[in-house]
Amino acid sequence: GGGGGGGGGASYQRFPKVRIRELRDEYAKFELRETDASVANALRRVMLAEVPTVAIDLVEVEVNSSVLNDEFIAHRLGLVPLTSDAAMAMRFSRDCDACDGDGQCEYCSVEFHLAVRCDADQTLDVTSADLRSTDPKVCPVDVARALDADPTSYDSTAADQRGIIIVKLRRGQELRLRAIARKGIGKDHAKWSPAATVTFMYEPSIHINEEMMETLTLEEKSSWVESSPTKVFDIDPNTQQVVVIDPEAYTYDDEVIKKAEAMGKPGLVEIYPKEDSFIFTVESTGAIKASQLVINAIEVLRQKLDAVRLQEDTDLGELSAHLHGGG
Amino acid sequence: MNAPDRYERFVVPEGTKKVSYERDTKIVNAASFTIEREDHTIGNILRMQLHRDPNVLFAGYKLPHPLQYKIIVRIHTTSQSSPTQAYNQAIDDLDKELQHLKKAFESGFMLLQSVVEEERRKNKKIIWFKTQEHDALCAVL
Numbered sequence: 001g002g003g004g005g006g007g008g009g010a011s012y013q014r015f016p017k018v019r020i021r022e023l024r025d026e027y028a029k030f031e032l033r034e035t036d037a038s039v040a041n042a043l044r045r046v047m048l049a050e051v052p053t054v055a056i057d058l059v060e061v062e063v064n065s066s067v068l069n070d071e072f073i074a075h076r077l078g079l080v081p082l083t084s085d086a087a088m089a090m091r092f093s094r095d096c097d098a099c100d101g102d103g104q105c106e107y108c109s110v111e112f113h114l115a116v117r118c119d120a121d122q123t124l125d126v127t128s129a130d131l132r133s134t135d136p137k138v139c140p141v142d143v144a145r146a147l148d149a150d151p152t153s154y155d156s157t158a159a160d161q162r163g164i165i166i167v168k169l170r171r172g173q174e175l176r177l178r179a180i181a182r183k184g185i186g187k188d189h190a191k192w193s194p195a196a197t198v199t200f201m202y203e204p205s206i207h208i209n210e211e212m213m214e215t216l217t218l219e220e221k222s223s224w225v226e227s228s229p230t231k232v233f234d235i236d237p238n239t240q241q242v243v244v245i246d247p248e249a250y251t252y253d254d255e256v257i258k259k260a261e262a263m264g265k266p267g268l269v270e271i272y273p274k275e276d277s278f279i280f281t282v283e284s285t286g287a288i289k290a291s292q293l294v295i296n297a298i299e300v301l302r303q304k305l306d307a308v309r310l311q312e313d314t315d316l317g318e319l320s321a322h323l324h325g326g327g
Numbered sequence: 328m329n330a331p332d333r334y335e336r337f338v339v340p341e342g343t344k345k346v347s348y349e350r351d352t353k354i355v356n357a358a359s360f361t362i363e364r365e366d367h368t369i370g371n372i373l374r375m376q377l378h379r380d381p382n383v384l385f386a387g388y389k390l391p392h393p394l395q396y397k398i399i400v401r402i403h404t405t406s407q408s409s410p411t412q413a414y415n416q417a418i419d420d421l422d423k424e425l426q427h428l429k430k431a432f433e434s435g436f437m438l439l440q441s442v443v444e445e446e447r448r449k450n451k452k453i454i455w456f457k458t459q460e461h462d463a464l465c466a467v468l
Contacts, residue, residue: 012376012420013423013427016427016428017431018428018431018435019435020435020439023436030435035424035428038374038376039372039421039424041367041368042369045367045368094334185337187336187337189333291436295432295433295436298429298432299429301425302422302425302426302429304369305369305418305425306422307345308345308346308365309415310346310348310360310411310415311346
């Protein structure tokens with residue numbers, strides 16, 4: 001203990017515990033303990049809206065004779081998730097000094113080209129696989145995944161590797177454009193959000209009053225067990241005792257508590273949320289791995305906290321900002 | 328037409344300070360911190376961390392209006408401390424907590440990865456498997 005900044009005050013720091021239950025490239029499930037809901041919620045909010053990714057932000061259409069108008073296609077292109085492992089280290093176009101803020105240099109943008117023309121009688125799908133990136137690190141996530149799995153057998157026409165459809169063309173129609181992808185955050189536009197869903201729940205603590213439970217008949221027990229909309233409880237076929245089979249299935253719906261009261265057995269079960277224990281699920285769009293999303297969220301939150309520190313000498317702070325900004 | 332630019336929500340305008348601090352004129356050891364371009368994410372963790380400090384008598388935050396992109400954090404402390412000291416301490420403690428959390432996640436993810444690779448080398452199944460919905464390999468512990 002002891003020590004710490006802030007003029008030598010005592011430290012009231014916590015040391016949260018983490019247990020990872022399940023991890024895939026685009027999905028993570030973990031327990032977060034020994035911290036409070038404010039930290040859990042801050043992490044959730046940052047994952048959804050403030051972890052940067054790369055997405056198409058500017059489209060210059062050269063030829064578009066498709067049935068969709070230019071704006072419609074530009075919007076659809078923006079929503080295509082792009083591999084964004086480089087996004088944390090990239091610059092935002094608005095504070096990039098290498099390209100005077102026009103957002104078209106290698107530090108803050110990636111250029112894409114798309115040129116498709118239909119010359120057959122069959123409808124032609126224009127998909128994310130038709131986007132040609134100028135930077136191999138940044139490409140549509142579905143294309144990256146297909147190449148990753150087996151680069152030799154990659155076939156953009158195969159049904160399961162068809163890519164994300166942007167527009168369909170009939171004979172004689174053509175789409176030719178240039179697109180600029182930029183770094184951004186979900187707070188600006190949802191297309192930059194790396195998270196499909198992020199949820200957390202309080203871990204429930206369920207206590208059955210065994211003594212009172214034993215006063216119930218088997219029929220009563222089973223009707224009480226059935227009163228829960230999710231399968232939280234069950235009856236042990238051997239002992240005929242009510243057991244908790246899946247505490248996390250409980251949705252805090254209070255149905256079993258109401259049922260117990262209706263049966264004239266208030267206090268049959270006690271359920272309360274553990275205030276310092278959370279179960280998270282994180283689903284990524286594929287722009288970054290779910291594990292990286294969590295780590296980046298912590299880093300972004302740290303940067304945000306650092307930005308709200310009090311400047312000791314405000315005059316000096318402004319002077320140096322002026323010198324750097326005016327250069 | 329006259330909608331404000333989207334970036335107005337998170338880019339501090341030039342010439343504006345990120346954090347400004349105003350002491351209460353009537354109560355000693357009380358002050359308000361105005362934080363530009365922040366919301367509940369920062370406001371709530373700061374408030375809760377301040378509540379852990381026994382020298383803090385009051386800590387609260389408000390988002391005065393959803394279209395004014397700022398929060399106001401109000402702190403009242405005992406004479407043993409001061410609002411600025413408590414504020415700095417809260418940020419330091421949260422930063423250390425997040426550093427700890429980042430290490431915990433990194434080692435957790437790394438451990439999982441190494442367990443998975445070890446098991447794969449021993450050619451056991453269970454840990455790695457292919458699901459129908461996901462082409463990617465799954466790690467389940």
